[in-house]
Amino acid sequence: MILHKLRIVYMGTPDFAVLPLKKMVEAGFEIVGVVTNPDKPAGRGQKLQESAVKQYAREAGLKILQPEKFRDEAFLAELKALNADLQVVVAFKMLPEVVWNMPRLGTVNLHASLLPDYRGAAPINWAVINGEKYSGVTTFLLKHEIDTGNIIFQQKVDISDTMTAGELHDMLMETGAELLLKTVEAMEKNDFPALDQKDLLKGRTPQAAPKIFKDDMRIKWDEEIDRIYNLIRGLSPYPAAWTELENERSGEKYVLKVFTTEKIYREHANTPGSFETDGKNFVDVFVKHGIIRLKEIQLSGKKRMTIEEFLRGFKLHEYRFL
Known part of the structure; x- marks a missing residue:
């Protein structure tokens, strides 16, 4: 040595x-x-x-x-x-x-x-x-x-x-x-x-990397597909991007952290933030120019889980993404 x-x-x-x-x-x-x-x-x-x-x-x-x-x-x-x-x-x-x-x-x-x-x-x-x-x-x-x-x-x-x-x-x-x-x-x-x-x-303004606050981490479903996809992977696993689920009947809300997704480029006429699911294997959220397919998430008060595990215990069809 x-x-x-x-x-x-x-x-x-x-x-x-x-x-x-x-x-x-x-x-x-x-x-x-x-x-x-x-x-x-x-x-x-x-x-x-x-x-x-x-x-x-x-x-x-x-x-x-x-x-x-x-x-x-x-x-x-x-x-x-x-x-x-x-x-x-x-x-x-x-x-x-x-x-x-x-x-x-x-x-x-x-x-x-x-x-x-x-x-x-x-x-x-x-x-x-x-x-x-x-x-x-x-x-x-x-x-x-x-x-x-x-x-x-x-x-x-x-x-x-x-x-x-x-x-x-x-x-x-x-x-x-x-x-x-x-x-x-x-x-x-x-x-x-x-x-x-x-x-x-050489006279240019450099990219900045300020401290990240809670509002920076919120998923805005009306944004473009790449922006949403990059936000989620850029905050995974910590501090984690998040969204809210609201029960359309009771108004009850849950915070949902999103860790892993897949992006699918596809033009559609659906409202950004609306979604489709089979209730078992997938949740596809519609965004500008495509779909964000949720893969790993965490419901407030619960552990991190796959979307399949989440759907087994949660009636997502009664909710909407905010």
Whole structure:
């Protein structure tokens, strides 16, 4: 194993950030500290839940820091005492300059898009929602404005017409872990590019990837078939696109999450949002220029299920999609 000299502090929280950390540990880099979110209550019992990164760091015997606030003097003193040469950030919160500017080599971030496009909180979801044919990962140096720092390396990946955000997430996680390893090795040798994102923009406005809110996730059945299909796969499996079912007699409403669909191009004269079903095997919702065939769904209060399972216990013919 190569003997690495860099002292590295790693910052991350969700599953996406575990594999890059694991790769760095396995490559022999000295991870002197791992910064992750504080434990939070979750589930019905509201038991404290450790982040995915904390779970791995604890198993690997790494020092763990969980600050409530990044400007807390005790945390800053503890961080400084680690004497890191470099900080690495993957899927983490915004950092104040007092934190990201602390190491001599600065702080490098792994972002799940080909910057400068899809800056923001949800690059994976928006790339699929917008029907992009490819995405990728970028490593760059942090500076004041979010996701605008100088680019070190990028790696492109293709997005198929059926790929979900979850599948793209896993692909980018694997690709990103390798790219981050390459980046840290280059920075250790002090031999790496630092491309200004303005040179890539050439005056155009980049695609954005803002935080996704509940109304962004609602299926609008009067939209065009590709837009609806891409929205559903772009939010699958999380946070999931949703619609409402209303009982035409009682007015009772249910929220229905939609995870998997099939699109069928077919011109028709049916009202968008109306549907047909045999009550056993299929539900076809009519939209502009075709049909969205529901495959996997989840009724509020129930588990995720196939459309066949759903139809066995639900009298859909009494309802309409809102």
